[in-house]
Amino acid sequence: MPSPTGPLARFRRSHEFWLLAVILAMSLALSLATDSFLTLQNLFDLLTSNAFVGILASGLLVVLIAGGIDISFTATASVAQYVALTLGIRHGLGWFALFAIAGAVGIVCGLINAVFITKLRISSIIVSIATLNIFYGLLIFSTGGNYITSLPKFFRDGVSWFEHEDASGVPYALNLQILVLILAFAAAWLLLNRTNIGRQIYAVGGNKDAAQRLGFHVFRINVLVYGYLGFVAGVASLVQAQLAQSVTPTVLVGKELDVLAAVVLGGASLTGGVGTVFGALLGVALLAILQNGLVLIGVSSYWNQWFVGLTILVAVSTTAWSERRRRAAKAIN
Amino acid sequence: MNLPAAVSPRTPLPLLRFLRGGAVPMLSLVLVALVAVFWLLLGDRIIGVGALQAMAFQLPELGILSLAMMVALLSGGLNLSIIATANLCALTMAWVLTTQVPGAQGFMWGAWQVIAVLAGVAVALVVGLINGFVIAYLGVSPILATLGTMTMCKGLSIGLTRGNVISGFPEPIVFLGNGTIAGVPVALIIFLGLCIPIAVLLNKSPFGHKIYMIGSSEKATRYSGVDTRRVLLGVYVLSSLLAVVAALVMMARFNSANAAYGESYLLVTILAAVLGGVDPFGGFGKVGGLVMALILLQVISSAFNLLNFSPFLTVAIWGALIIVVTALGVLLENAGVSRR
Numbered sequence: 001m002p003s004p005t006g007p008l009a010r011f012r013r014s015h016e017f018w019l020l021a022v023i024l025a026m027s028l029a030l031s032l033a034t035d036s037f038l039t040l041q042n043l044f045d046l047l048t049s050n051a052f053v054g055i056l057a058s059g060l061l062v063v064l065i066a067g068g069i070d071i072s073f074t075a076t077a078s079v080a081q082y083v084a085l086t087l088g089i090r091h092g093l094g095w096f097a098l099f100a101i102a103g104a105v106g107i108v109c110g111l112i113n114a115v116f117i118t119k120l121r122i123s124s125i126i127v128s129i130a131t132l133n134i135f136y137g138l139l140i141f142s143t144g145g146n147y148i149t150s151l152p153k154f155f156r157d158g159v160s161w162f163e164h165e166d167a168s169g170v171p172y173a174l175n176l177q178i179l180v181l182i183l184a185f186a187a188a189w190l191l192l193n194r195t196n197i198g199r200q201i202y203a204v205g206g207n208k209d210a211a212q213r214l215g216f217h218v219f220r221i222n223v224l225v226y227g228y229l230g231f232v233a234g235v236a237s238l239v240q241a242q243l244a245q246s247v248t249p250t251v252l253v254g255k256e257l258d259v260l261a262a263v264v265l266g267g268a269s270l271t272g273g274v275g276t277v278f279g280a281l282l283g284v285a286l287l288a289i290l291q292n293g294l295v296l297i298g299v300s301s302y303w304n305q306w307f308v309g310l311t312i313l314v315a316v317s318t319t320a321w322s323e324r325r326r327r328a329a330k331a332i333n
Numbered sequence: 334m335n336l337p338a339a340v341s342p343r344t345p346l347p348l349l350r351f352l353r354g355g356a357v358p359m360l361s362l363v364l365v366a367l368v369a370v371f372w373l374l375l376g377d378r379i380i381g382v383g384a385l386q387a388m389a390f391q392l393p394e395l396g397i398l399s400l401a402m403m404v405a406l407l408s409g410g411l412n413l414s415i416i417a418t419a420n421l422c423a424l425t426m427a428w429v430l431t432t433q434v435p436g437a438q439g440f441m442w443g444a445w446q447v448i449a450v451l452a453g454v455a456v457a458l459v460v461g462l463i464n465g466f467v468i469a470y471l472g473v474s475p476i477l478a479t480l481g482t483m484t485m486c487k488g489l490s491i492g493l494t495r496g497n498v499i500s501g502f503p504e505p506i507v508f509l510g511n512g513t514i515a516g517v518p519v520a521l522i523i524f525l526g527l528c529i530p531i532a533v534l535l536n537k538s539p540f541g542h543k544i545y546m547i548g549s550s551e552k553a554t555r556y557s558g559v560d561t562r563r564v565l566l567g568v569y570v571l572s573s574l575l576a577v578v579a580a581l582v583m584m585a586r587f588n589s590a591n592a593a594y595g596e597s598y599l600l601v602t603i604l605a606a607v608l609g610g611v612d613p614f615g616g617f618g619k620v621g622g623l624v625m626a627l628i629l630l631q632v633i634s635s636a637f638n639l640l641n642f643s644p645f646l647t648v649a650i651w652g653a654l655i656i657v658v659t660a661l662g663v664l665l666e667n668a669g670v671s672r673r
Contacts, residue, residue: 071600120660123613125411129600130652137649145645254596257413261480270474302495306488313467313481320473 015267015319019282023289030293037296044172050288051177052240056259058188059232061280064263066225067205067272068117071256072128073233075135076109078252081237082139085148085247102234109135110230114222136253148247158242180239184232189277201225206273261312262287356610356622364629371636379636392631393524394583395598395605400531401575402602403623408568409548409615410468410475416599417486418460418573419580420592422453424490427499427590434503446503453577460486461573465566490592500589510585520582527578532620544568548615605630608655
């Protein structure tokens with residue numbers, strides 16, 4: 001049986017199509033069931049409060065496509081946040097310097113991961129569990145777990161571009177969280193789809209040995225992807241600190257599996273070579289809308305996690321099941 | 334074909350050969366070195382009876398959880414849901430213990446405690462079957478499947494208890510976590526009582542051999558006529574059942590249960606197993622190596638505690654240790670001649 005191969009037909013068979021359908025159905029149901037879901041206010045709140053997870057997801061996606069995994073990025077973010085804002089306060093630094101320091105600290109942490117993984121040939125999950133403990137342990141040990149609450153005024157005020165008031169006088173603006181979220185996904189999309197390096201990342205993740213024989217430099221790609229995730233984690237950490245209006249070194253670690261869940265829901269494979277930026281975006285959106293919707297229809301927030309877990313389990317099971325059926329059908333033909 | 338003597342690998346130094354014997358020799362060498370250093374710093378405080386007993390109380394929780402993780406790792410998988418399962422089981426047991434036992438008299442007082450434990454085991458069985466079914470029969474990668482069940486179990490625990498603690502258990506339960514028999518903590522006896530049958534199961538039984546085979550190559554094992562799906566189902570049920578024992582020891586020690594106890598142990602169990610020589614990709618690893626790794630981690634933690642170092646420094650050192658030990662292993666393999 002010949003299968004249609006146009007771009008639209010291909011999209012309809014893709015993981016992203018089903019994810020988008022679920023999200024649209026959920027959004028439609030929520031818009032009908034509540035007055036507060038489909039409002040500009042709620043949309044802005046959703047984007048702002050999920051920006052941290054979303055930004056990290058865009059970075060983790062790159063590592064997963066390259067065939068690796070990293071769960072140390074929350075510790076990296078905590079270190080970057082603390083270092084950047086401590087130096088920033090001491091020397092009166094501005095936006096650019098803050099982001100440069102946080103990004104640089106993130107890159108260094110990412111490089112440490114890349115060196116251990118490639119040069120010592122230890123599996124990436126073990127290395128990143130170890131470095132998570134090392135970064136986090138050393139941070140709390142050397143800071144005593146103290147908060148930083150007296151952030152500079154310009155940092156507390158954040159960014160508000162294109163300010164605009166609606167009919168009832170509520171102001172909306174493009175804030176730091178939404179701005180960086182958009183930039184992060186745009187950067188990941190450009191890196192993966194519009195650069196030669198992006199093709200190399202997919203190639204190394206798809207089949208490392210073959211890519212190596214074709215002359216791709218696996219160590220260089222690893223340095224790039226882990227460094228990239230580190231950089232993204234550093235940037236995300238400042239976005240989170242601006243939203244929280246403080247630096248708490250203990251609050252970020254523990255969120256790494258949430259980010260992993262979002263990226264994987266978006267169709268990225270843990271074995272590498274598979275995954276799209278659009279998918280990751282939808283994965284983050286699905287979990288965000290689900291939790292937001294549950295609160296809006298009045299389900300106690302204590303049950304949030306149960307629904308998230310159920311969604312993950314159902315999603316990964318149906319994906320695996322349809323994959324298995326497709327492979328079986330191919331074998332018969 | 335016999336190779337001429339000149340080409341055959343030259344015998345490496347005895348020490349090198351000893352260290353290449355696997356995780357246990359290497360870890361024992363590290364342990365001896367560390368104990369010597371700590372002894373110089375702390376004197377008898379680190380190897381006195383009091384210190385040993387304190388270590389013996391702390392080790393079993395992480396130990397049993399690490400066994401649960403190890404079983405899954407050996408099969409080439411991973412079980413992220415062990416802590417969440419343990420907490421859900423502990424809450425189930427705690428609920429029965431606090432609602433039924435105080436009012437019961439005589440025989441029923443004991444019977445309800447047994448029922449409580451059985452209820453916990455039943456919950457563990459259900460979680461294990463879900464994990465096993467999704468991984469073995471639907472073909473979901475173990476990390477994702479157990480990430481889902483972990484979030485679900487924790488969500489269920491939080492939803493049902495609203496994050497509250499259930500505490501106050503009858504004497505016999507508390508004894509499991511805090512009692513001693515002839516100076517040896519009951520929890521340690523339980524842990525060792527698990528290690529031996531698990532070691533026998535893994536190394537001497539057909540089920541155990543199949544776990545190692547699947548860990549080395551699932552496809553090859555399936556083609557050699559093993560029902561790999563049933564074995565994997567068994568692996569995750571076993572892992573869950575070990576988690577419920579950990580739940581019992583943990584709730585007994587704290588005399589309470591909560592949705593979020595012991596969460597920081599999750600990644601440490603993987604570290605302990607891998608430090609103990611378990612291959613993170615499956616197929617290799619022994620219970621003896623895991624026990625050595627646990628003793629090593631516990632000695633570091635106790636010594637740092639006596640030295641008044643922050644517990645977070647301990648965590649950092651644990652992380653560094655695994656990288657150093659694995660790196661040493663890689664270097665040793667490359668040193669001199671290759672392993673035969």
